[in-house]
Amino acid sequence: MWRTLWLSLCLAWPLAGWAFGFDDVAALAQRQAAAPWQGTATPMPGALARLTYDEAREIRYRPDHAVWRGGDFELQFFHRGYVQRDLVAVHLVEGDQVRRMGYDPAAWDFGTLGPKRGLNPDQLDEPGPAGFRIHHALNGPAYKDELVVFLGASYFRALGRGQRYGLSARALAIDTVGGGPEEFPRFTAFWIERPAPGADGVTVYALLDSPRASGAWQFVIRPGEDTVMDVRARLFLRAPVAMLGLAPLTSMYQHGENQPRPGDFRPEVHDSDGLSVAADGEWLWRPLVNPGTPLASSFQVRRLQGFGLMQRDRRFAAYEDDEAHYERRPSAWVEPVGDWGPGRVVLLQLPTPDETHDNIVAAWQPDRPPAPGEALDLAYRLHWQGEQAARPATGWTVQSRRGRGWAAPTPGELQFIVDFDGPALQALPADGSADAAVAPVITPLANARVLQAHAWRHPAGGWRMALRVQRPDPAQPMELRAFLQRGAQALTETWTALIPQD
Incomplete structure (x- = not known):
């Protein structure tokens, strides 16, 4: 279907003053949504489908064939193989010219797969790539690092300076929670604008399709200490959905300080350690867990200021993994542009046996999804952050620990032991004259009875809160909220823990 729509656009293209842009992709998406979904699967040669994970990684795009080689931004591609079975159409927008990239056998290095698997790029009739990546001199002028990758369904991920790949973002999540089998919309076509010399960013347009949704996306990607994406979307539903997840983030949490794993020499293994939500004048922090069974929760808000899956612990000693370097994984912060209206931030936590599986999803679910055929416009700024991540101006959670002491x-x-730090705590008189006025405020929300709570200055800085809580029914999850307060002044964000059932 999209090929027919794109052909019709090309036939009408040579108009005076016409320049390709977001509205053209949105027009394709609207026409696509008005027609029955036809699917866009292209059969993959069996030899590619039979590749193992490591074999598929042997297929490399040759850097000397990169598009815009020698410019500020360079473009390379991913080959189909293993689980990457879908093709995408990649178009280059260069001035007043729009052209689709073809398959160049000379651009691919197949490593040992020729004699081992009988694969030869000259003999493959591949219509295009599985995805692409954009390179930029992010960490220094001598080398162009991977800046952003678009590969698989509607997944993408990016890096800021000094970061390593961790969590991913998606364009759209459908029925991730509460709606039966999840539907995975995917990008079927991209248009990438050639940046002008000296440009501080690059623009990507994408066309999305799935059985119940079609849409247009625009990404303006600006690299830096924190790489920032200005995202614009226009979505059309073909049919109602149970859960519409906007600006979704996907990450991994295996174990950490609040859920140690016996036998693993690494104290923590995760791409994100908590969900942060800023809404209605309050900041919330939910520590992540690796539950025994799927665990879904949400935060209902009237006006969202932002949410993100964050990697707050940036110390190497927290992970002791000199290969994965989890301390360098980015946080991803979604900052709405305009008022998104009432809705909820949804968090889904799934069990995972190891760090190879993403098991955390966070997304925005509007109270009022669009009716089929109605356009939903959305804009937000997506920050890929390192040390200086989004957090409240008062105080924040440094770490959460669950477990017994001597008693x-x-x-x-x-x-529980919860450590806080931040400007509001650091501004307290150093002589301790105000310490007695600092108190923990605890709210048991579900299946919890507070036995004891107290707070004191942490000898290494900040403040520590200790909680003893009774869970009446061990077969049910427990939920509670806590923050530090002095008089009527809240000194910290709200720590809001959801503890799975035993």
Whole structure:
């Protein structure tokens, strides 16, 4: 279907003063949504489908064949193989010219796969790539690093300076929670504008399609200490959905300080350690867990200021993994542009046996999804952050620990240690004259009874809060909120923990 629509656009293209842009992709998406979904699968040669993960990684795009070689931004591609079975159409927008990239066998290095698997790029009739990546001299002038990757369904991920790939973003999530089988919309076509010399960013347009949705996306990507994407989308539904997840983020949490894993020499293994939400004048922090069974929760808000899956712990000693370097994984912060109206931030946490599986999803779900055929316009700024990540101006959670100390807990009792830091705590008088006025405020929300709570200055800086909580029903999750307060002044964000059932 999209090929027919694109052909019709090309036939009408040579008009005086016409320049390709977001509205052209949105027009394709609207026409696509008005027609029955036809799918866009292209059969993959069996030899490519039979590749293992490591074999598929042997297929490399030759850097000397990069598009715009020698410019500020260079473009390379991913080959189909293993689980990457879908083709995407990649178009270059250069001045007043729009052209689709073809398949160049000379651009691919197949490593040992020729004699081992009988693969030869000259003998493959591939219509195009599986995805692409944009390179830029992010960390220094001598080398163009990977800046951003678009590969698989509607997934993409990016890096800021000094970061390593971790969590991913998606364009759209459908029925991730509560709607039966999840639907994975995918980008079927891209248009990439050639940046002008000296440009501080690059623009990518994308056409999305799935059985119940079609849409147009625009990404203006600006690299830096924190790489920032200005995202614009126009979405059309073909049919109603149970859960419409906008600006979704996908990450991995295996274990950490609040959920140690016996036998692993690494204290923590995760791409993100918590969900942060800023809404209605309050900041919330939900520590992530690796539950035994799927665990879904949400935060209902009237006006969203932002949300993100964050990697707050940036110390190497927290992970002790000198290969994965989890301390360098980015946080991703979604900052709405305009008022998104009432809705909820949804968090889904799934069990994972190891760090190879993404098991965390966060997304925005509007209270009022669009009716089929109605356009939903959305804009937001997506920050890929490192040390200086989004957090409240008062105080924030530094770490959450669950477990006993010297005193054994009573049956059904859970114990927590939560450390806070931030300007509001650091501004307290150093002589301790105000310490007695600092108190923890605890709200048991579900299946929790507070036994004891107190707070004191942490000897290494900041403040520490200790909680003893009774869980009446160990077969049900427990939820509670806590923050530090002095008089009527909140000194920290709200730590809001959801503890899975035993």
